[in-house]
Ligand SMILES: [Zn+2]
């Protein structure tokens with residue numbers, strides 16, 4: 001299996017093109033093409049402080065209030 005499908009638009013993409021054409025949704029781990037990719041900041045606990053890390057997410061995992 002060297003092909004994956006975008007969870008949103010169902011476009012076929014090559015597995016090896018991860019980071020070039022698609023990325024994994026941070027929450028559901030499904031492949032998302034760059035057109036459907038959204039980014040969200042999440043709080044992460046570092047060694048001495050908390051910081052915001054920007055992670056890729058799919059439209060399904062996007063908080064509803066964003067519209
Ligand atoms: Zn897509």
Ligand SMILES: [Zn+2]
Pocket residue numbers: 025026027028029030057058059060061
């Ligand atoms: Zn998702």
